[in-house]
Amino acid sequence: MKSRPSLLFLAIFLIIIFIAFYLYLHQNKNSPPVLSSRCGLQECHGLNLTCGPNVPDVCTEIYMLGDGCRRFANCQVIAGNCQLQIDSKFTACKSCVEECQRNDANQPDIFACESKCL
Numbered sequence: 001m002k003s004r005p006s007l008l009f010l011a012i013f014l015i016i017i018f019i020a021f022y023l024y025l026h027q028n029k030n031s032p033p034v035l036s037s038r039c040g041l042q043e044c045h046g047l048n049l050t051c052g053p054n055v056p057d058v059c060t061e062i063y064m065l066g067d068g069c070r071r072f073a074n075c076q077v078i079a080g081n082c083q084l085q086i087d088s089k090f091t092a093c094k095s096c097v098e099e100c101q102r103n104d105a106n107q108p109d110i111f112a113c114e115s116k117c118l
Helices: 003-030 066-072 087-106 110-115
Strands: 073-078 080-087
Touching: 066 073, 066 087, 080 087, 087 110
Parallel strands: none
Antiparallel strands: 073 080
């Protein structure tokens, strides 16, 4: 008679161990990708934007053509990935600045042209 409670206890113990092991294995498969803690624009200046973990700690204070358009873009973590999010205003601003570059590339008023894009 004493062996029956021991066998029942052993069976319950093994079932609990099996469930815990199963949950441990499947927890890693269902968890989202691990990202670094940083997600942001990886360049300090300009219109060629990429998002990722290599966000500069410090940028120069020098204003460069196209920097004003950057206010219409940002990086966000979506579905576990760092992705560029651009507003339609960014696209319009970028096209306008590129037009300024084509028309006024060597002119001192190129920044005046850019200010109309913002």
